[in-house]
Amino acid sequence: MGQSKKYIFVTGGVLSGVGKGITAASMGAVLQAKGINVSIQKCDPYLNVDAGLLNPAEHGECFVTKDGAETDLDLGHYERFLDLELTQKNATLSGKLLSNLIADERAGKFGGKTVQLVPHLTGAIQDAIELAADGSDVHIVEIGGTVGDYEGLSFVEAIREFAGRVGRENCLYVHVVYVPFIGTSKEFKTKPAQNALNELRGFGIVPDCVVVRTDDPAPAGVAKKIAMFSGVSEDAVIMLHNAKTVFQIPLIIADSGVLNVLNKFTGNDTTPDLKKWQDIMLAQSTVRERDVTVGLVAKYMDNEDTYISVLEALKSAAWHTEVNLEIKWINAETASDTDFDSVDALLVPGGFGERGVPGKIAAADYALRTGKPYLGLCLGLQVAVIAAARRGGLADAHSAEFDKATEHDVVYIMAGQEGKESTGGTLRLGDYDAVLRDGSKAATAYGATEVVERHRHRYEVNQKFVQEIEQGGLVISGTSPDGKLVEFVESPEHPYFVATQAHPELKSRPNRAHPLFVGVLRAASKR
Ligand code: GLN
Numbered sequence: 406m407g408q409s410k411k412y413i414f415v416t417g418g419v420l421s422g423v424g425k426g427i428t429a430a431s432m433g434a435v436l437q438a439k440g441i442n443v444s445i446q447k448c449d450p451y452l453n454v455d456a457g458l459l460n461p462a463e464h465g466e467c468f469v470t471k472d473g474a475e476t477d478l479d480l481g482h483y484e485r486f487l488d489l490e491l492t493q494k495n496a497t498l499s500g501k502l503l504s505n506l507i508a509d510e511r512a513g514k515f516g517g518k519t520v521q522l523v524p525h526l527t528g529a530i531q532d533a534i535e536l537a538a539d540g541s542d543v544h545i546v547e548i549g550g551t552v553g554d555y556e557g558l559s560f561v562e563a564i565r566e567f568a569g570r571v572g573r574e575n576c577l578y579v580h581v582v583y584v585p586f587i588g589t590s591k592e593f594k595t596k597p598a599q600n601a602l603n604e605l606r607g608f609g610i611v612p613d614c615v616v617v618r619t620d621d622p623a624p625a626g627v628a629k630k631i632a633m634f635s636g637v638s639e640d641a642v643i644m645l646h647n648a649k650t651v652f653q654i655p656l657i658i659a660d661s662g663v664l665n666v667l668n669k670f671t672g673n674d675t676t677p678d679l680k681k682w683q684d685i686m687l688a689q690s691t692v693r694e695r696d697v698t699v700g701l702v703a704k705y706m707d708n709e710d711t712y713i714s715v716l717e718a719l720k721s722a723a724w725h726t727e728v729n730l731e732i733k734w735i736n737a738e739t740a741s742d743t744d745f746d747s748v749d750a751l752l753v754p755g756g757f758g759e760r761g762v763p764g765k766i767a768a769a770d771y772a773l774r775t776g777k778p779y780l781g782l783c784l785g786l787q788v789a790v791i792a793a794a795r796r797g798g799l800a801d802a803h804s805a806e807f808d809k810a811t812e813h814d815v816v817y818i819m820a821g822q823e824g825k826e827s828t829g830g831t832l833r834l835g836d837y838d839a840v841l842r843d844g845s846k847a848a849t850a851y852g853a854t855e856v857v858e859r860h861r862h863r864y865e866v867n868q869k870f871v872q873e874i875e876q877g878g879l880v881i882s883g884t885s886p887d888g889k890l891v892e893f894v895e896s897p898e899h900p901y902f903v904a905t906q907a908h909p910e911l912k913s914r915p916n917r918a919h920p921l922f923v924g925v926l927r928a929a930s931k932r
Contacts, residue, residue, distance in 0.1 A: 411577070
């Protein structure tokens with residue numbers, strides 16, 4: 406590869422949500438497989454400063470980076486595909502850049518000049534891109550939304566200008582469009598994609614590569630037509646129909662014309678080593694002897710994006726433990742023993758707010774009572790502690806998050822968090838160390854007594870009630886190094902009842918299952 410750093414910009418047309426993030430991450434995976442050092446960044450045109458206060462039902466899970474940034478779920482795709490640990494600088498939102506700009510303006514840093522979207526915001530976007538690209542050979546930038554969205558215009562302008570900053574030959578513009586199939590006329594309709602490409606050109610960007618998303622395979626004529634109308638050569642128009650699973654996309658991309666485009670762009674024609682992805686596909690398609698059904702006790706029912714990292718962590722653990730996994734959604738608002746009976750293990754994920762909490766407590770109580778394997782994540786630990794304390798004699802034990810008046814606040818607000826309940830960026834966020842009790846189930850699962858996991862919480866186990874919690878069947882098996890914060894609890898007599906205040910799902914990888922998820926599936930498959 407040449408000397409200069411290369412930049413790949415991935416934009417979308419027609420509609421959002423057709424897999425721009427997966428496409429960007431998969432292109433990165435193919436470049437990595439060629440031995441290239443890749444970095445990646447998401448730019449979101451929202452006026453939010455970060456994703457922390459966004460409704461997960463609308464936007465999907467809030468992904469937390471090791472340094473505590475609350476980001477879009479696409480960062481999770483990036484981490485899983487590229488096996489990187491990303492940071493603040495990999496998630497850029499308009500709100501963050503604008504609030505910095507306005508703070509600079511108030512501090513008098515512009516020396517009397519007019520502060521404008523162009524060049525000040527567009528300049529700040531370009532600076533943020535260069536900062537995130539630091540240390541890599543190829544930096545991939547995904548622009549959220551679709552080109553033409555009113556709020557995204559500064560980003561489109563910034564990436565256009567960026568070619569002037571670093572040289573057009575160092576920029577590859579990839580536009581992802583959607584081509585619908587109209588059932589009544591049995592035709593793929595390219596018109597919306599053509600319009601989207603025209604619109605992009607109208608903003609001064611002629612794409613180097615067009616990725617055409619369709620539901621089903623489309624005939625060759627579709628690519629031809631799009632090439633003709635977009636001025637992009639036919640071999641750089643790539644058809645990408647729905648894959649069986651997202652981890653197939655790097656293989657599909659490496660097998661498509663995109664590989665040539667990437668080879669030419671990077672000046673590196675090494676054949677990608679795709680074994681990792683082939684192994685994942687094999688693991689995924691192999692039918693195993695044993696079936697395991699995990700009940701996900703959820704308050705956002707059937708909303709996969711809201712629990713995407715948990716679902717992905719379960720899947721990789723299933724491949725690792727060689728079981729056929731079925732995930733059964735259990736509605737936390739209506740959950741009963743009948744639901745819990747019907748699964749081999751229970752998983753209570755993280756969450757905020759009271760809705761569904763009684764059902765989650767009931768799930769933990771059921772698992773303690775019956776010996777059914779249980780994995781609790783964050784709120785899943787807190788409800789387990791409530792269930793145990795109630796079993797241990799404190800009938801009104803609760804979390805202060807849900808019952809301000811309870812005398813037995815077995816889960817209480819962390820010191821310094823009072824009054825910050827609905828404010829952004831104030832939770833305990835990102836990587837924190839935990840020390841595990843020697844010989845505990847958690848330590849055995851990890852094969853270590855010192856672990857680092859990511860966090861996102863405001864409430865915490867109140868160790869004043871440790872006796873009642875133990876009486877109810879749970880012991881504290883891991884704490885922060887100073888012993889002040891409870892990080893892990895478990896039931897010593899139970900086949901597998903482990904809960905953590907952290908979000909281990911965020912560090913699971915498709916080819917490296919997380920030990921706590923492996924632990925719960927192993928226990929479940931033994932039953
Ligand atoms: N709502 C709980 C807290 O703030 C749990 C958070 C979570 O599950 N991420 O502590």
